Amino acid sequence: MNTDRKQAMHVEAGKSFGTAEANENERRWNDDKIGRKNQDPTNHYDKSRMGLNFEIGSDGKIHSLGYQQKSLEVRLMDRLAELGWHPFKADSKIQPNCCAKFIFGGNHDRTLEMAFGTQTVNLDKGADNSHLQRCPEIEQWAKDVYDWCAKRYGQENIIGFQVHLDESSPHIHALIVPVGQRAKSGRECVMWSAKFGKSRYGYGHILREMHTSLYEEVGSKYGLERGDSIEGRHVSHLSKRDYIRKLTHEARQAEKAVKGLQSMIRSLEAQILNYKSQLDEVEEKLASGRITLDKYDARKADLLKLIAEYQTKLDDKAVKLQAKEQELEQMTKNIDRVGRVAQPFRNHKIDFEPPRITGKLPIFGVDKWIEEQNRSIASRFVKIVRQIEELYRKDAEQQVQAVQRNALVDYQELKRLQQENMRLTDLNENQTALMQEFLDQMAEPSVRERIFTIADALIGGQPVAVSSGGGGGNSGSDLRWDGRRPDEEEEVYRRRCLLYAKAIVIGNKKSSMKRRL
Known part of the structure; x- marks a missing residue:
């Protein structure tokens, strides 16, 4: 139980x-x-x-x-x-x-x-x-x-x-x-x-x-x-194939999270190194008499505070990175374990008494007695071998059935991948058209300048005032900005800021054109 x-x-x-x-x-x-x-x-x-x-x-x-x-x-x-x-x-x-x-x-x-x-x-x-x-x-x-x-x-x-x-x-x-x-x-x-x-x-x-x-x-x-x-x-x-796909997707997400944390750690380390360099410069200025002692103390306190804050963030990210790396390692092991189709044959053990001669040698009819003993030993030996053969035969049948089932699933997976390839091809064509449209829009100086202004503000964590046609406030857009997401890589975050800014500016431009029409 x-x-x-x-x-x-x-x-x-x-x-x-x-x-x-x-x-x-x-x-x-x-x-x-x-x-x-x-x-x-x-x-x-x-x-x-x-x-x-x-x-x-x-x-x-x-x-x-x-x-x-x-x-x-x-x-x-x-x-x-x-x-x-x-x-x-x-x-x-x-x-x-x-x-x-x-x-x-x-x-x-x-x-x-x-x-x-x-x-x-x-x-x-x-x-x-x-x-x-x-x-x-x-x-x-x-x-x-x-x-x-x-x-x-x-x-x-x-x-x-x-x-x-x-x-x-x-x-x-x-x-x-x-x-x-x-x-x-x-x-x-x-x-x-x-x-x-x-x-x-x-x-x-x-x-x-x-x-x-x-x-x-x-x-x-x-x-x-x-x-x-x-x-x-x-x-x-879940089917075995779906479960493997689920584990693979989760492993990819964990891998992205690891890369994001590594990027954040590098950024934090660079920032701490920058503040330490500034601290060295302040000390050099004090030694050369270029700044007063009170300004030195104030600047040093600010830099030490910033270094301590970033060090705390760095330690936190390091702990999260270690946990995420262990999670990724376990996921990889699970994928490898579940993904195997054929498993090793088991080492079957059978309890049996070794064949042996139990009777006494007769005085007369020795040849006949030996023949009967050999026949009895052979019968018991064959029975034991047949038991072992049956166990391994059943294992082999299960292996064949498993391979056949997985071959069918692999064929279904192939068809699914073919359909996915067609979908991605269509999506790629659509994305190409959208990219061309975006480049055409970026060719207009006023639009380009507005997009980069909003994107830079978002990347810097500044509030963005979005106007629509001459009005003010945020009434011209119902888009929501959630800031930087946990474990999001720097490059991904900057790209998302740019796309968000583009959506706001182009959306407002289209709204203004509709009103003029």
Whole structure:
């Protein structure tokens, strides 16, 4: 029995929610569909336990799974329509997050105990568990999780809340719309950042708080400990190829963060060296009598203060860099481990008695006796060899099946990469056209001067007054500037400042032209 009795929570941002995913959550399947799903060795849907599944409806009460006439994806679209949500253009490669897909669970043995008590559960595929009855504890746990979600996100924004007891471990699927208020109008709208933060740093902070809150309000009541970081967990919900892609993306992000921190450290070290050089110059001036003692003391105090401040920043960045480098190293190991298709054969061990002669040599018929002993030894020896052969044959079959599955996935990956290549080619052509347009705009001296003025101000951390046509203030632009982001490289930050300045100036210019027309 696993004694690591932790709660589990996984949340994924959703840009869409399809019929197939909705049907799986609500088990809108027939027997043929279940059979086809179970052909995948990673799936385990027990038909004899499906009647025990349930969901909590919008009234906060327990109902049979799929009791609502409207399917899950239709209910989601209805709620999005109420909030006035509109996706980007259909051909846009980037779409906003419109929903959060939660999975709640916990320690395998503990959740089974909550669901079925002391009843015996046969987890083999095709086993008959029709004798099982659902225990009240799993229902109360689900209600408590539902109340926790309703408190954080609003009961009206919980689109679906399904509890599955027909798989290996009981768990909950919750589909939730993140809702926030617009700063200007105060109107409610779909807003991922309002509930999950505006950056990865903010998201990580909120996620840690969510684990703690879930433990304090729910998990602790059911003997479930606070969950660890969800990073790298719940990989069973992803295909192997998707999981490798996810790890690779995270490794690239970590690598960018490492480069950003290294760039910041170099910048801080250069600034500290500059201040120390200034300090040496001040001391030389004092020694040569070019400045008075009081001016020397004041300047020295200022420089020492600046050096101390930058040294503190440098130490902080160095600690973060070390942590990020360790994280990157672990990610690289995980990618290497998961990416292997063929695993080494196991060294099988078989307990057996070595063949030996047990009878006594007869006085007569020695040749016949020796022949019988040899036949008996050969039979036992062949039996042992056959056992070893069977074990390695099964290992070989599993290796072949793994290679075949991965070959199919590789082919699918090839097709995906071909499509991605076409998309990137189109994107490159669009970017070329945009770059040409930008160069044409930069050829106009007044526009160029205005763009560089705003960009320089942003890089220097100065406030920018944006006018529109002759007016003042910031009314001419609804763009938001969030300043320099954590771990952002200097070059990336300067480039973003320039693009932001270009968007403001060109946007205001187009607005002025429309008004004149």
